[in-house]
Amino acid sequence: xxxxxxxxxxxxxxxxxxxxxxEKNQISHQDRAGNQTDSSTxxxxxxxxxxxxxxxxxxxxxxxxxxxxxxxxxxxxxxxTLQNLRQHYKISNQDLFDGQHVFPREPLKGKMESKMLFxxxxxxxxEKLFGHMLRQLPTPSPQLAIxxxxxxxxxxxxxxxxxxxxxxxxxxxxIKELKRHRYQEQVxxxxxxxxxxxxxxxxxxxxxxxxxxxxxxxxxxSSLADNVMRRKRxxxxxxxxxxxxx
Numbered sequence: 001x002x003x004x005x006x007x008x009x010x011x012x013x014x015x016x017x018x019x020x021x022x023e024k025n026q027i028s029h030q031d032r033a034g035n036q037t038d039s040s041t042x043x044x045x046x047x048x049x050x051x052x053x054x055x056x057x058x059x060x061x062x063x064x065x066x067x068x069x070x071x072x073x074x075x076x077x078x079x080x081t082l083q084n085l086r087q088h089y090k091i092s093n094q095d096l097f098d099g100q101h102v103f104p105r106e107p108l109k110g111k112m113e114s115k116m117l118f119x120x121x122x123x124x125x126x127e128k129l130f131g132h133m134l135r136q137l138p139t140p141s142p143q144l145a146i147x148x149x150x151x152x153x154x155x156x157x158x159x160x161x162x163x164x165x166x167x168x169x170x171x172x173x174x175i176k177e178l179k180r181h182r183y184q185e186q187v188x189x190x191x192x193x194x195x196x197x198x199x200x201x202x203x204x205x206x207x208x209x210x211x212x213x214x215x216x217x218x219x220x221x222s223s224l225a226d227n228v229m230r231r232k233r234x235x236x237x238x239x240x241x242x243x244x245x246x
Contacts, residue, residue, distance in 0.1 A: 077170075078170075078171065081167045081170050081171055082171065084163070084167050085167050085168065103125070117189065119183065119186070120187050120190055121186075121190050123175055123179040123187075124187060124190060126175050127172065127175055127176060127179065130168055130171065130175065131172070133168055134165060134169070137161045137164060137165050137168075140161070140162055140165070
């Protein structure tokens with residue numbers, strides 16, 4: 001009898017603490033919700049990590065495209081000077097790698113004459129840009145200039161305006177030398193194009209003289225275009241004749 005009462009008591013306790021059907025459903029629902037929450041949290045973390053990796057890869061590729069040089073024509077000293085200048089004129093990676101070039105690359109996909117003309121204009125723009133950057137720097141004091149002349153070197157840090165000025169002048173000199181020795185004809189042509197922008201359109205004298213000069217200009221422009229078309233036809237005919245089986 002005692003054993004039977006104990007078993008009955010134990011059974012009542014088990015039934016009292018055992019979850020009912022509704023409680024089982026609630027527990028299983030909570031387990032599923034917890035698993036779904038953990039799964040969604042893990043998915044978000046993975047997504048954030050993937051985005052971070054992709055952003056790093058994009059920045060790296062754009063950095064390589066910006067800083068990639070052949071090394072044949074750019075001296076090591078010029079590269080070091082540019083690195084120092086980049087530290088002074090430092091901007092965020094987001095602004096640096098926004099995908100928009102200051103000087104577009106599309107004109108460099110054309111013919112050689114067009115490339116040379118465009119690069120002459122780019123060098124001209126760089127010369128003006130560096131001149132503007134030099135004018136933005138504070139004027140060195142007379143004491144600093146005298147002490148620099150006596151010592152031979154500047155005692156200021158790498159980001160001081162004196163060093164920045166010196167580095168800018170070094171790079172500017174290289175640009176001027178390249179433009180003078182290799183792009184003199186293109187620069188003259190560009191300067192002539194720039195002069196056309198300053199024609200006084202509302203001047204009666206200019207208007208009358210332009211009307212007198214137009215027949216010669218029109219004839220020359222038409223003849224030039226016709227000569228270019230003839231050269232293209234000759235090249236096509238030459239290519240057709242040199243093909244095997246023709």
